[in-house]
Amino acid sequence: MAVPELIRIVTRSSPMALAQVERVRHELAELHPGIRTEVVPVTTSGDRWQGALSALGGKGAFTKEVDEALLAGQADVAVHCMKDVPADRPLPAGTVFAAYLKRDDLRxxxxxxxxxxxxxxxxxxxxxxxxxxxxxxxxxxxxxxxxxxxxxxxxxxxxxxxxxxxxxxxxxxxxxxxxxxxxxxxxxLSLETMCPPIGAGVLALQCRQDDAATIDAVAGLGHADTWREVTSERMLLHVLQGHCNSPIAGYARAERDGRLSLRARVFTPDGKTVLDAHEWAGPLDPATLGTSVAVALLRQGARDLIDAIPH
Known part of the structure; x- marks a missing residue:
């Protein structure tokens, strides 16, 4: 499939978000020499709002306007920090993640x-x-x-x-x-001292589902181990149905020999109760590992703990 001549990339307008786009542009230029990219910055409701995120409906506050620009055809690719993308509900209809970039530092x-x-x-x-x-x-x-x-x-x-x-x-x-x-x-801080958020250190590229040319062009930036880790982590969050006020933390790790593990914790807001689960995938696929660890936490009482937190 022919590579598009121009790919328009939509992102939040913060300095960090713009720096993330520069990484994507650089990697795209290496993958497809001669390709042109254009940045479409948007200010999200989460960026404008300085109060509690729960008052805006949670983390989706950082992705809603970006998603809208993508779906409206104002851009071809959206760049998201995975930790900001809600997992308790599906991606906006008509969009897919085409690639997860190689994971950065989790800590x-x-x-x-x-x-x-x-x-x-x-x-x-x-x-x-x-x-x-x-x-x-x-x-x-x-x-x-x-x-x-x-x-x-x-x-x-x-x-x-x-x-x-x-x-x-x-x-x-x-x-x-x-x-x-x-x-x-x-x-x-060590991962023991401060367990990271789901999706920490991962940038995701989101495209319209029917835009096969762009999906094909950016898919080569994807990193296989990061895909396995994120798939496992997001399934965990999906099964737990955590909301933006739920202190949920966790990370998957793909070893060089192909083994995959997932460690996750659920806390009460005051930190007095900590639920903890850690499993290795063995023959399980990443999504099944995420489900299994979530079920282990649910057996310890995670559902009541999460539901008891106002949101």
Whole structure:
């Protein structure tokens, strides 16, 4: 199939989102020399809103306008951070994920102006984050720290930290790397210390289902192990039917020998209850592994725990 001469890429308009598109453009140019790409930036309701995400209907607040531009034919490809794409409901009708790019760093990062690690932060330190996942895990492991609400894109949060609105920040390592701010990281937290969100570190390319030429053109950017990991993680989230106020964390890992594992946790918002499951796929396909780990968590009471959280 002939490669389109021009591919229009729609994305959120934040500095990080635009940096992510540059990665896609670079990889597309390497795959198809001579191809032209054009960026179509949109501002989403999630970017405009500074309150609780649940008031906007959750994480879909960061994808709705991007999806609309794609479906309206204003663009050919949408670039999404997988962690922002809801898994408790299907993709908008008429769209598919054509590729998951090779996964970046999964970990969360502590940003502290004095270079302290998480364990070195003194009692009462104000840690800027609005993530229910991070708040629950900090409450469980470091109850002497105080979380303060912190929304906005990563650049804006770093500005707020520098203005003294918090003493430290929690951000994604991959996000800080994408905006050239890796030097701000005081400590990259282990996956044991801070279990990541579903889809962490993964960029996905979404196309219209009937646009075979574009799907074919971008599919070559896909990474097979990342596809297996994300498929497993998103099935877990789908079966759990978690909402944006549910502290759910987890990650799959494809080993070099082909084995796949999935670790997942569900928390109460105060971090006092932690449900934990970890399984290896064996002969299971990725989606079945996600289902199996979700069922293990449901057996421990995850349904009641998630349903008891207002949203």
């Amino acid at each position: 969360d990062a502590l940003v502290h102006p004095g270079g302290l690690t998480l364990d070195e932060l003194p009692e009462g330190t104000r840690v800027g984050t609005s993530s229910v996942r991070r708040i629950a895990q900090l409450a469980s492991s470091h109850p002497h720290l105080r979380c303060v609400p912190m929304r906005g894109n990563a650049n804006r949060r770093l500005d707020k930290l520098d203005d003294g609105q918090a003493d430290a920040l929690l951000l994604a390592v991959s996000g800080l790397e994408r905006i050239g701010m890796r030097s701000r990281i005081s400590e990259a």
